[in-house]
Amino acid sequence: MLLTILTILLPFGALLAGWQLDGKSSDNPDGASLAPGLALDLQGGTQVILKAVTSDGSEVTPEAMEEAIGVIRQRVDANGVTEAEIAAQGSQQIVVEIPGEVDDETVALISKAAQMKFRPVLTIGNPTPTVQPSADPSASGDADDEAAGDEAAEGESAEDGSTEGEEAPGGFTEEEIAEQEAAVEAATDASDLSQITPSVQAAFDELDCTDPQNLQGGGGDRPDLPLVTCDQTGIAKYVLGPVEVDGTDLSSASSGLVPNSNGTVSNVWGVTLDLNSDGARDFRETTERLFPLESPRNQFAIVLDALVVSAPSINDPITNGQAVISGSFTQSSAATLANQLSFGSLPLTFQVDGQNQISATLGSEQLQRGLIAGLIGLALVVVYSLFQYRTLGLLTVASLVVAAAMTYVTIALLSWGIGYRLSLPGVAGLIVAIGFTADSFIVYFERIRDELRDGRSLRLAVQRGWVRARRTIYAAKAVNLLSAVILYFMTVGGVRGFAFTLGLTTIIDVMVVIWFTHPVMELIAKVPFFRDGHKASGLSPDRLSSPPRYRGAGQFTGRTSAGTEDEVVPEPERELVSAQSARPAPRVTEDGRRMTIAERRAAERKAAAGSADAAQPAQNEEKH
Structure with missing residues (x-):
């Protein structure tokens, strides 16, 4: 029972502690709040209209627009905003709708240009901050960093996914920038390790790539x-050297099966790059310099939106302006990288065409109606539970209250921790979960009633009923959870909000049944009011004894204990039914085991035969 209390109280304690120590305010908009965060359709927000333009006057293709939407979405999501809506409008405009108020910094972030650059790799390290920075600014990092670099060089010719990044944490002072400019000026080439100045090394040591804030993108890096x-x-x-090939020198990028050295097509997926004359010249000079270097300095990083998309190693100098990136690609990941390269080769920038506030009037009205529908459904569940289970139905009501409280606190914690926002489809998922949650309690109570009908005490009925009900509950909830997971990963938009809350409430439902409903039921079994089967308890023997018995072929025997109408019984069997009603056969064996159907029928026949033998002497006396 202590575990039950801790399970219920710990989330509340965590939320209250967060509210006191890191409360939400105008200075701390991402702090903890006692109320869950609301999405765009319920809270309203800001609409930013961006126009995609190219500096060279080239056409913006639909593929480039799709990739631009992906870049902007990653920037918005990594900035801690969820439930944002991003969509294309026409051939050149992108509409970004963000819940709540949006500051100028966020608008500037999502409207920055995203262009590709090719930089040489100077060093690679593990994504977490380094505890003890290297004393030698030209060192490539500790042993773990070298291991991470080898892994990136061998296992990643390229990686799929969205492409975003960030400058060094906190930026650099003017003195540090001057120091870096002097180091680059004195370097023999772009791969010279002397370019790793103390300020660059410190930024590398402090960088935490497991923090989503450092994956939000936005560019801002100086190419020199x-x-x-x-x-x-x-x-x-990574620490990367200055830009050596610009993305605008990339003519095209395509994915496909990489040919072997003899010209035949292999079964390995890769990405082929075609460069213009300027790009081919720069690429040849760079790859000829990188090829003989040690790992990881023999790698050429592809950077989009100031984040490394891929850092393939140079196996041979590329002199013809056609490069092939191969590695652990699938057809899908190769196509994704090709799209990113094609997008990054465009001199594409975003202009803010408009910024408007969005009202949540319609969403608030729909929310009110949804809450009313939920309250009606909850009231019906409560009425049914009290009618069907009498006082025992109060345990259903208490379990629903506990489940609702845990769901509320969990959503509030998620709003604080990961920026989750509750949308209108998410509210619909919570309403639907009321019926699913009540279903678990009904299955449990009916199993207990079955055990009581078999003649067991309430304490034993609770134990055995829980074992039987638990399997059914787990199977049903597994199906619900699987459906929610499939919906979440196979859909977009509001349907994902519905799937998320449905899956969350399914998990909480199982927790409540295990850690609240069942332990409380074990305590109830010791209370005389329920143990002795009071008529108002819902466990009265008058309501549970002698139920209709199924005899096969759609036929039942006798009359129910509650005095309902006789069941339809074939004429030849009525005498047998009468005998069975007078002397009901047991439904459990002497050792307490539940009878099989064959054993039960044999017992019924024996009971009927005994009743007939007892009635025969009385009939003979009447004849005399």
Whole structure:
């Protein structure tokens, strides 16, 4: 029971502690709040209209628009905003709708240009901050960093996913920038480790690529200086040299099966790059310099939105302007990287065409109606539970209250911890969960009633009923959870909000049944009011004894204990039914085991035969 109390109280304590120590305010909009965060349709927000334009006057393709939406979505999500809506409008406009108020910094972030650059790799490290920075600023990191670099060089010719990044944490002072400019000026080439100045090394040591804030993108890096940044997936961090090939020199990128050295097509997926004349010249000079270097300095990083998309190693100098990136690709991941490269090769920028406030009037009205529908459904569940289970139905009501409280606190904690926002479809998922939650309690109570009908005490009925009900509950909830997971990953938009709350309430439902309903039922079994089967308890023997018995072929025997109408019984069996009613056969064996159907029928026949033998002498006396 102590575990039950802790399970219920700990989330409340965590939320209250967060509210006191990190409360939400105008200075701390991401702090904890006692109320869950609301999505765009319930709270309203800000609409930002962006126009995609190219500096060279080239056409913005639909593929480039899709990739631009992906870049902006990653920036918004990594900035701690959820339930944002991002969609194309026409051939050049992108509409971004964000819940709540949006500051100028967020608008600037989502409207920054995202262009591709090719930089040489100077060093690679683990994604977490380094505890003891290296004393040698030109060192490539500790042993763990070298291991991470080897892994990135061997296992990642390229990685799939969205492409975003960030400058070194906190930026640099003017003195540090001057120091870096001097180091680059004195370096023999872009791969010279002397470019890792103390300020660059410190930024590299402090960078935490497991923090989503460092994966939000937005560019801002200077092409003529080293860059400290993360891999797009957050699995590694890099120090990169100055830009050597610009993305605008990339003519095209396509995915497909990579040909072998003899010209035949292999079964390995890869990405083929075609560069223009300027890009081919720069690429040849760079790859000829990188090829003989040690790992990881023989890698050429592809950077989009200031985040490393891929850092393939150079196996041979590329002199013809056609490069092939191969590795652990699938057809899908190769196509994704090709799209990112094609998008990054465009000189694409975003202009803010408009910024408007969105009202939540319609969403608030729908929310009110949804809450009314939920309250009606909850009231019907309560009425049914009290009618069907009498006082025992109060345990159903208490379990629903506990489940609702845990759900509320969990959503509030998620709003604080990961920026989750409750949308109108999410509210619909909570309403639907009322019936699913009550179903678990009904299954449990009916199993207990079955055990009582078999002649067991309430204490034993609770124990055996729980074992039988638990399997059914787990199976049903597994189906619900599987449906929610499939919906979440196979859909977009509001349906994902519905799936999330449905899956969350399913997990909480199982927790409540295990850690609240069942332990309380064990305590109830010791209370005389329920143990002795009071008529108002819902466990009265008058309501549970002698139920209709199924005899097969759609036929039942006798009359129910509650005095309902006789069941339809074939004429030849009425005499047998009468005998059985007078002397009901047991439904459990002498050792307490539940009878099988064959054993029960044999017992019924024996009971009927005994009743007939007892009635025969009385009939003979009447004849005399």
